[in-house]
Amino acid sequence: MSALMQTYARLPVTFSHGEGVYLYATNGRRYLDGIAGIGVNGLGHAHPAVTAAIREQADKLVHSSNLYRIEAQEQLATELTRVAGMDNCFFGNSGAEANEAAIKLARLYGHRRGIERPAIVVLEGAFHGRTLATLSATGNRKIQAGFEPLVAGFVRAPRDDVDALRQIAANNPDVVAVMAEPIQGEGGVHPLAADYLQAVRQICDEKDWLLILDEVQCGNARSGTYFAYQGLELVPDVVTTAKGLGNGVPIGACLARGPAAGVLGAGQHGSTYGGNPLVCAASLAVLRTIEQQHLADNAREMGQLIADSLVADRVSAGQIVEIRGRGLMLGIELRRDCAELVQRGLDAGLLINVTAGNTLRLLPPLIINASEARELAAGVAALIHDFA
Numbered sequence: 001m002s003a004l005m006q007t008y009a010r011l012p013v014t015f016s017h018g019e020g021v022y023l024y025a026t027n028g029r030r031y032l033d034g035i036a037g038i039g040v041n042g043l044g045h046a047h048p049a050v051t052a053a054i055r056e057q058a059d060k061l062v063h064s065s066n067l068y069r070i071e072a073q074e075q076l077a078t079e080l081t082r083v084a085g086m087d088n089c090f091f092g093n094s095g096a097e098a099n100e101a102a103i104k105l106a107r108l109y110g111h112r113r114g115i116e117r118p119a120i121v122v123l124e125g126a127f128h129g130r131t132l133a134t135l136s137a138t139g140n141r142k143i144q145a146g147f148e149p150l151v152a153g154f155v156r157a158p159r160d161d162v163d164a165l166r167q168i169a170a171n172n173p174d175v176v177a178v179m180a181e182p183i184q185g186e187g188g189v190h191p192l193a194a195d196y197l198q199a200v201r202q203i204c205d206e207k208d209w210l211l212i213l214d215e216v217q218c219g220n221a222r223s224g225t226y227f228a229y230q231g232l233e234l235v236p237d238v239v240t241t242a243k244g245l246g247n248g249v250p251i252g253a254c255l256a257r258g259p260a261a262g263v264l265g266a267g268q269h270g271s272t273y274g275g276n277p278l279v280c281a282a283s284l285a286v287l288r289t290i291e292q293q294h295l296a297d298n299a300r301e302m303g304q305l306i307a308d309s310l311v312a313d314r315v316s317a318g319q320i321v322e323i324r325g326r327g328l329m330l331g332i333e334l335r336r337d338c339a340e341l342v343q344r345g346l347d348a349g350l351l352i353n354v355t356a357g358n359t360l361r362l363l364p365p366l367i368i369n370a371s372e373a374r375e376l377a378a379g380v381a382a383l384i385h386d387f388a
């Protein structure tokens with residue numbers, strides 16, 4: 001432990017293996033996974049399709065670099081752009097890198113239009129990552145404090161406030177893009193209002209701004225559609241994703257369409273590992289399984305089942321201020337700060353997370369079935385009972 005920088009306050013448990021929605025610890029206990037590696041393991045643990053893809057690819061070739069064509073990367077780009085309704089994509093290794101690519105793309109887009117100091121509108125409560133540009137885009141002072149000077153070129157707007165965005169549009173000629181999570185995750189699981197996002201799309205069209213949606217957390221079927229914007233009757237110019245795309249192999253993607261798709265050219269962005277044969281073979285297996293097994297539909301149904309069960313339980317319902325989210329991205333806001341529920345959950349064999357102080361967050365695997373979803377809801381309800 002002491003050889004690690006203490007960037008995480010880790011819980012006192014180590015997992016040795018997993019299967020489906022369960023993780024098994026070195027202490028011999030089994031845990032129901034309600035957080036899926038922070039929204040990563042959509043197909044759960046040790047999914048046979050992912051394991052087979054990794055094995056097969058590892059037997060042949062793990063890495064060759066982007067100096068050469070990579071078959072699995074081209075296939076993944078074809079399938080992912082088809083699913084997203086985008087024209088092309090860039091692969092990095094994480095959500096933050098996907099967003100860095102989007103930020104660079106937007107800046108270059110601005111420079112090409114003669115804007116010397118291009119700015120991107122970002123929202124209060126947003127989380128876009130921990131690199132310098134993405135933490136500057138993040139709307140949470142705690143994440144920024146101590147790392148000043150922040151990267152310039154971000155303009156902060158309140159979420160769901162069309163008038164505020166119109167004011168920025170009227171007063172700031174340097175803006176070139178809006179970047180937002182359709183469902184803010186780390187900020188407390190806040191879905192943006194559909195009519196707000198539609199208005200943002202319209203303002204972007206009027207001003208020739210790019211609409212960049214960060215679906216690092218809510219993408220890959222978690223919200224009940226493959227991408228959250230697909231339930232909102234709008235298409236962004238740029239979408240970023242990571243987490244559930246790889247089910248645990250490190251991958252991030254920045255997808256673009258229309259004029260945005262032609263912005264980044266040779267030598268203007270790159271990544272040594274980005275989209276290497278191993279991660280792309282695994283991600284292809286993930287994407288195909290999500291589609292073949294209709295996991296977006298399952299996310300919608302199981303999310304509803306969990307929310308309904310919590311509401312039906314009178315004692316826990318009395319402690320809940322609000323249940324927010326879409327599909328299997330659920331935030332259960334309680335009457336007071338509840339960080340201690342994470343340890344209590346662990347003691348009860350349940351892996352959950354708390355975000356924004358008072359919001360219990362559930363991001364279970366998308367493969368969860370009805371009886372496992374009931375088990376998860378009952379476990380959470382019991383935690384809330386005791387907490388009350």
Ligand SMILES: Cc1ncc(COP(=O)(O)O)c(C=O)c1O
Nearest residue numbers: 094095096127128129185216217
């Ligand atoms: C919406 C969003 N964007 C970006 C990130 C950063 O992703 P990563 O940790 O893979 O860099 C996260 C991680 O939680 C996220 O939820």
